[in-house]
Amino acid sequence: MNSEVIINIEHVTKEYRLGAIGGGTLKGDLQSFMAKIKGKSDPNAKIGQGEYSKNQKFLALNDVNFKVHKGERVGIIGHNGAGKSTLLKLLSRVTAPSKGKISYNGRIASMLEVGTGFHPELTGRENVYLNGAILGMTKAEIDKKFDDIVAFAEMEKFIDTPVKRYSSGMYVKLAFAVAAHLDSEIMVMDEVLAVGDMKFQQKCLGKMGEVSEGEGRTVLYVSHNMNTIRQLCTRCVVLDHGTVVFDGDVERAIEIYMDNYSELKTEVKLYEKKRSEYLSKNLKCKMTYAKIINSKDGIIKNNEPLMFELDFDCNENVSALKFRIEFKTFGHGVAIACANSTIKCKKGEKLHILLKADISQLSDGLYETAFVLYEQELGLSMDLDSVLGFVFQKVNDDDSAIKWNPTWGNVQFPDIEVQSI
Template identity: 55%
Template structure:
């Protein structure tokens, strides 16, 4: 039950980052840079951009720009926005992982932070040992962990495997145990960033129930970041929308989702990936630089049309057997399907290359989609080594081929339409 007591206050907060490398990465590199500067020479370790210009490492980027709002005790607040909008940065500031550049954040109570579920788990230790270690990292005492141990294991449904090393766990088992530990920390505030991205549907609903119970029955405050609008609707009583670091909207959940969905519909035809942060650190042996949609901007893209893309990428290492993967993600954040390039990509080290791609939309249905683009190298054993990934690499809108076509209902029929069934007379 929400009260009138303010438990979190965010007052004119901005967070600024520097783009480019800070330091040479080694003592030798830093000494080389210092000596070159001392002699008035060019820095041998300076980074170059795509046209050969030096990047001085002092380019500023505002991840959050003058954001202010308050959260009342017992509220379940959703935080939504496109990739790079500033959602995770905001939660890191709240969790004191980093500090704001400008402004103040104050809160009253203990925070249970679930930004990276399972951070601190050691693969060689058993589930039991990791419960104690992870609980200690989150601020629980040994006596507190022991008192709640059976409840944690029961919630995670891990009774049979609790004495097994976690290196043998599946990703779903891993996240179940990690969430269970964090969720049972006695705290006034729960901060979560996409913690339900892994795990089966039944467990996701169980987690949502736990968080809902924490807000409604225990009076705890929940801040939840997700791209899944269904879970936002189910859990949250209020929602804020962030866009390019700014607060766009603060209020009703359905209105917030509508504003977010409308923003997602805007279709761009040129994308620059060079300064986009990757959600998962990759080796960038092959690095995505830019992409253009070559279709006519004045004409809508209809179901059945080919989407023509021109991708520019760079080889930072040996690229002899690279393939690309496109995950097609619908507006409700469900994966509609996946496509792979039919040929391998080969680029000499240090060189750039333009690749033209054709995407067949004949099996897709009308709606708004985004492409998550990955580059990987597959070895002889079939193991894929991912080297770069850009989420939201492009946004597209598909419309019906003809106005008389059946209006597709993806919530009931899915996001893929197969070829019509042929009726033959017997």
């Protein structure tokens, strides 16, 4: 790693004022002011809107300090509202810090959201030149890189089409290609790869690693996908309510993120959950409630099964109703195992059932679940309801068991049988 400090963040604080500022018109402001003097409620306030005093503030960032060296790939993680995007906006000079100082050496290419810096009425070609000019590059420099940008983005057919007609995935492809190929010393990425398909995500991650190692460019990357953080970053910063709680090893940072921001949800009101978009609007069966019953703290140890209750309403007769629980790695939702069962029900029934799943082969870690009710006949299946369930932790602390290395995977199969031949 190069010892040159390319970004220096010193005692940075960003403070926002809560609530609406002004009523929108002079008349509205006067009405609100007179109501406040008379001790009455604001006539321009929306129903249910909280009352905020003019002095009420919110610290999006609070005394943040860290340095980034040339060529580093730094991940920034934390829960929603931790201050990640605010920090990148300060670095990109979209807004200014309330206190503190940010200094950096070089040009910054930013992707803070899909299509950042693109003008919708201009074509893809024109936007490439516009973005390059914003970064301070000459037309000759952009000409030299142009073919590589278009080829990387796979946009040869659409480069002369106005970007307002692009899909979100096309926006990301071209915007990333511009940021990656133009001569900027620092790349700032905020969860933008989540829009692209899996193949393009891997292509982008490979490109960021290539420009960092080969060209010495610095990357700051915000994501909730821990797999991409692991794959790309050489260092990780964890933010919590605007402060830095950890700065260092990637795996340790992810561990802290998981421990701090994962509430083990042993009881879930499924009727409040958002259903999968592909489902029918009129659900034949709808799940309403789920609860782990053999653990109060959401921790399942050793060979103990996962026992849980499930409530659902049967709105129509289903001849071959089945239930599937999917086990996913917490934080990025990669499905790694599932278990199925058959359920009998009749129209109008409200069922309360007990289910038991053998999870002895799962390694240590946090897992989130997804519940699926589906109908299966003649080899064909159709999902009737699908929703995220509870979160639990698997702990294997039995000394007689083989200590499973997490890098080996999430599932431990029985020992392999060996036969002499």
